[in-house]
Amino acid sequence: MTKPYILKMSPYLRPKIWGGRKLDEVFGKDLPEAGPYGESWEVSDLEEGQSVVCNGPLAGSSLSEVVSQWGAAMTGANRDGQQFPLLVKILDASDDLSVQVHPSDADIARLGLDADSKDETWIILDSDADPNIASDEGQTAGCILHGFEKATTPADFRMAVDENRAAESLRREAVFAGDVIRVAPGTIHAICAGVALLEIQEPSDTTYRVYDYQRPGMDGKPRELHLEKAMQVSNFDTHAPAKLSAKPSTAHPAMSVLVDVPAYRIEKASGVTELEWTVDARTPQVVFVTSAHGVELSSGDETVTLGFAQTAVIPAGVGAVQVRADKPADIIISGLGGAALVNG
Template sequence: MEPLFLQSVFKERIWGGRALRDVFGYEIPYEHTGEYWAISAHPNGPSMIENGPYQGMTLDKLWKEQPGLFGNPKGKVFPLLTKILDANMDLSVQVHPDDTYAMVHENGELGKTECWYIIDCKEDADMIFGHNAKTKEELQQQIREGKWSDLLRRVKIKPGDFFYVPSGTIHALCEGTLVLETQQSSDTTYRVYDYDRRDSDGNLRELHLEKAMEVTTVPHQDAVSERVVRENDKTRMTTYVESAFFSVYKWEVAGKSSFSFNDQYLLFSVIHGEGSLIHNGRRYDLKKGSHFILPVGFGEFEVDGNCEMIVSHT
């Protein structure tokens, strides 16, 4: 049994830039590279295994053909998606449906609850997180009249911040923000407002106002998640959220630490530093920008080095 290291898919976005190259050293394919789907089994951009006996197999195929690696799950699709987003410009203001709505209106797609870890951002950065409408009628009126400054709620952010973004939350990352996103494996987004920007063909991008107004939670409710910190040898482990969809942690490694996991597969993204994962006498290099999965039953292993990782599981 080996860790499953992944090669993944980049996405061109109107708001993207070059931070994925400049910060992580990725060979980005576009001048406006906005997203790296780092751990993905979604049909719009599946990751590929780059090592071991499953080398060359896509993650969605591995999920179907080797379910024992994931604890023989009941779900038909790999449930999580890890992305890194480079918001070189403001993203469109958007909202996502829950599972029930998406099942009916999006051909069985999952809903989209997500969360953000702010890797970096410009000084005095902010983002759009929620709205100020008290009723559905007020929400609809302000959207139709374009009263965006009255409607949209802005929140200051800084590197190291974490935000849980349940389905139904109006939100948008803003210029100068680099984020690791953990989300349900869904590509469904309802665009509410896009600053009247035009695409490369000169067309206004499509909005999805009726669906957006149907799924938006009114009034806005901040999701509360209490951070819990514990130490394991030379690793500081911070729990950010434990929800019905995923649990997300940050591991800050400063030396050698021992772990043992058997009952859950784990997703890892190295966001700072470097180190090694040691398992059954083998050493695997961990570097900034690496992404990998530890299968169910992986057992005892060590992590040695100085690095920070975002860790998640269902």
């Protein structure tokens, strides 16, 4: 069996009715066809789409095939044979996404749903919002919808949906590059036109659409709505502020912690030229470059070069890892939640 090594990933690319061409024009993805593309699944072990290894002895293998071969050395201690525990995407919203919500594990157990929990966090990469406009209501692009400013009732929200006011009833907020927003299960939300972001989440594609602007899908037919299920799993209370503030990591002075929840932890290194740590064997890690200047990611004799908007998977059993950059670079590192990812 091939010894685990750092994997540079090639994404699974998804056309979307709300997508555009930024995945190519801004993020350097080789889109296979003309037309709108909305999602680049950088790291995916889902049946709906698999990312593929593009370096080393396993080049051309799907992430699922690597997980099957390496087991716990890939996915983490006590996870032998399980699915890769993260789904990492770039999203390009040229038009508004549907108003939607995702269930929690508690919802699935309570309602007996045939579904998977979906907790996700957005890191804004690009936005058409105007920084000179102080009011969120005055922004014509570059916004998100995220929960409710004031608590509402299921009956009032259902009426808003029936009257085509679903989007107007949600809190609207302009976002800018670097903003971090967690979308907990039960949060009704949407990404609006003019936003591109990195999404780190549980490995699930379960989405309950509430409202889709009465538009056709890629096949010319209206996309399916899931209003009854959505109403059962939604949180209608007042929501905390959407944007999160980074906190210094207590495990490494170069790192800040963006999010730490049971499903995942996200850390960021800003302006680094050198960084070393030992991977915690309980979790694999995903590295994504957000700066124009790239990095070299090494373990033992193996080195992977990552440029802007490129992604690597570090198997849980790799051990010591080094990052080197000729110029200060910014990287996002994600893994399972509950403990520091970068230590030292």
